[in-house]
Amino acid sequence: DTGVSQNPRHKITKRGQNVTFRCDPISEHNRLYWYRQTLGQGPEFLTYFQNEAQLEKSRLLSDRFSAERPKGSFSTLEIQRTEQGDSAMYLCASSLVGRATNEKLFFGSGTQLSVL
């Protein structure tokens, strides 16, 4: 068990460019979450997957954002036409849903996005 892995750790891009982040969850975890965190704030929920199905999306997730989890394993988060307001830490988490009372989220170290 190597934990949740996110790549890249840092991404600097120019406004208007597209960026894609990858998340590799803990193997056999069936839920995968994306959160966004800005300085001084707690993480904000963006979306989550149960296996390959995207089941909920926050209103924070504009049309420029798209997330996939094609085979129920790794996930990608793409931001099109980036804006300076997209600068944030993007966090991925995974969990194993079975006995609900034991659900814990395991977070990766995040991808820090800076839009210039």
Next chain:
Amino acid sequence: DAKTTQPNSMESNEEEPVHLPCNHSTISGTDYIHWYRQLPSQGPEYVIHGLTSNVNNRMASLAIAEDRKSSTLILHRATLRDAAVYYCILWDMNTGFQKLVFGTGTRLLVSP
């Protein structure tokens, strides 16, 4: 989403106990009390959770008031590595999908 109230920051000395308070006066009967912490440049990590009874694990203890309107996370001997932002979160895990909602947490400073 059920709300929690935490102090913005607290300070402690190394090797002393730390009591981090959390108020949740609107807690519902099915809300579990979860604590996560976030070390600098890391994602949050699970600390502990409970429903009604006090809970202990290798990281911390969770003391829950009898009326469940408040709780306290107890670090028995703070170390420098415990300096982090601690989030108290109410999470109803038994009513369909409920996302984990973070507030701004308590920033714990630990001095040598």
